[in-house]
Amino acid sequence: MHIAFQNIQKSFGKNHVLKDISFSIKEGEICALLGENGAGKSTLMNILGGIHRPDAGSIYADGKEVRFTAPEQSIKLGISFIHQELNLINDLPIYENMFLERDYTKGFRRVPHQEMIQETKAIFERMQVDLDPRTLVKDLDSSYKQIIEICRAITMHASVIIMDEPTTSLTDSEIERVFSMMRHLRDQQVSIIFISHKLKEVIEVCDTYTVLRDGNLVSQGQVSDVTTKELARFMVGYDVRTDQLIQQRERGKEILRADKLTDAAAFSNVSFSVHQGEVVGFTGLLGDGRSELFQSIFGAHDISSGKLFLYGKEIHIHTTMDAIKHGIAYLPRNRKENAIIKDMDILENSAIASWKRHAKWGVIQHSIHKEKLEVFQKQLKIRMTNASNNILNLSGGNQQKIVLAKWLSTDPRILILDNPTQGVDVGAKEDMYDIILRLADKGVGIIILSSEANEILRLCNRTYVMYHGRLQGELKAEDMNEQAIMELATGGDAFI
Numbered sequence: 001m002h003i004a005f006q007n008i009q010k011s012f013g014k015n016h017v018l019k020d021i022s023f024s025i026k027e028g029e030i031c032a033l034l035g036e037n038g039a040g041k042s043t044l045m046n047i048l049g050g051i052h053r054p055d056a057g058s059i060y061a062d063g064k065e066v067r068f069t070a071p072e073q074s075i076k077l078g079i080s081f082i083h084q085e086l087n088l089i090n091d092l093p094i095y096e097n098m099f100l101e102r103d104y105t106k107g108f109r110r111v112p113h114q115e116m117i118q119e120t121k122a123i124f125e126r127m128q129v130d131l132d133p134r135t136l137v138k139d140l141d142s143s144y145k146q147i148i149e150i151c152r153a154i155t156m157h158a159s160v161i162i163m164d165e166p167t168t169s170l171t172d173s174e175i176e177r178v179f180s181m182m183r184h185l186r187d188q189q190v191s192i193i194f195i196s197h198k199l200k201e202v203i204e205v206c207d208t209y210t211v212l213r214d215g216n217l218v219s220q221g222q223v224s225d226v227t228t229k230e231l232a233r234f235m236v237g238y239d240v241r242t243d244q245l246i247q248q249r250e251r252g253k254e255i256l257r258a259d260k261l262t263d264a265a266a267f268s269n270v271s272f273s274v275h276q277g278e279v280v281g282f283t284g285l286l287g288d289g290r291s292e293l294f295q296s297i298f299g300a301h302d303i304s305s306g307k308l309f310l311y312g313k314e315i316h317i318h319t320t321m322d323a324i325k326h327g328i329a330y331l332p333r334n335r336k337e338n339a340i341i342k343d344m345d346i347l348e349n350s351a352i353a354s355w356k357r358h359a360k361w362g363v364i365q366h367s368i369h370k371e372k373l374e375v376f377q378k379q380l381k382i383r384m385t386n387a388s389n390n391i392l393n394l395s396g397g398n399q400q401k402i403v404l405a406k407w408l409s410t411d412p413r414i415l416i417l418d419n420p421t422q423g424v425d426v427g428a429k430e431d432m433y434d435i436i437l438r439l440a441d442k443g444v445g446i447i448i449l450s451s452e453a454n455e456i457l458r459l460c461n462r463t464y465v466m467y468h469g470r471l472q473g474e475l476k477a478e479d480m481n482e483q484a485i486m487e488l489a490t491g492g493d494a495f496i
């Protein structure tokens, strides 16, 4: 389907988000929609998806003007939206989630479970997804959830698919699988709008690009004519650095040491240490157990055996509050489910982890938290109008920055960052890296969990590579490269 936007405008209160946007996507084209956090990409796509209505301007589908007043109308026309924040029902099995937006009842309202299971199996086979359709969604890792959303869009035979950062929590092999699906869909004349901050991926899979900045369309063209560096400049308006950031510091005292940590299901026999001023990576492929390991260290789950030491003294963490008291902060990987509190405003979300710390006579000191948020807003360039607005009014990348602010305001001794730059634009990523390095300078021990090799290679003094819940190897900065990491991550000869 050929989609054209003409002179689209949209404001939220005084926030003029889309100023006058006109561009089109051809049938069978993969178009990258790019821009800084808060540039208006999701808002524009929410208009196409029937979630928001434009204040002015029109949308044309195959030359005919369409005006959506509800998402169902957009879906009915063949537009499928895979949101940044996944929309699956955790308590339903995969196969029922696959049919959520369709009327799957048959005569006498019979629900054809077996047929749904078979259809789900068939699409999984095509996509090489190794999952039982009867598995409950709540038992899946977030990257599998993302894959299910993509499979769902495919089963709906959409002619336009909007993918809002579909690869944020996927590993390289899964990303490749998604890309080959996208190419396959393109061959079948499906149009795809691909929103991403990962510019290498844009170059790899997209045909055209459109860049928004401050609500205006600032650049568009063929991807084959540009480099990632140029795209980054179009997005933020200046050249974004790409150099190595590793800083050699004197290794301080050991802060955290894990000795043979084991949890029957997710990880076993994991021993490691982190010293003051170190930036230590943990990487691997899906199912490597790194998130589960650090969730357990942070007190979200019990550890069945092994010991944990803080400054040489054994500690016992049973709850996340215990972990916070010990100066451990953990930014989790799945923002929507584990990091933001949707019923709270921006200020509350940024402060909740340090409420207790600053409370006087048990009363929350909002003024202190407000001041802190103002500092972080400047440092992290958080785009927001009012701290008392609901967190969901922020763009995805800006929500992520609030989550980081929340943990920074606890003044941690150990800062664990799980996929910290998910949804964060190229410029803001560098701001985050600067903050991480400054904290390391001050003696904080930083642990970065990431499947982005480039993030590990640019930032970490050393990295541990995990494979099926075990530490497969440790690489020092001078030995780190993508190949060495990949070898260990796929089960290559262990050394630790």
Ligand SMILES: Nc1ncnc2c1ncn2[C@@H]1O[C@H](COP(=O)(O)OP(=O)(O)OP(=O)(O)O)[C@@H](O)[C@H]1O
Binding pocket: 012, 015, 017, 035, 036, 037, 038, 039, 040, 041, 042, 043, 044, 383, 384, 392, 393, 394, 395, 396, 397, 398, 423, 425
């Ligand atoms: N429902 C809403 N109510 C009020 N403001 C909103 C709402 N949705 C978005 N905004 C504002 O609109 C602006 C654009 O947000 P949008 O989500 O479109 O950005 P984006 O380009 O998708 O960013 P990101 O890369 O971070 O996802 C932001 O300033 C955001 O705060």
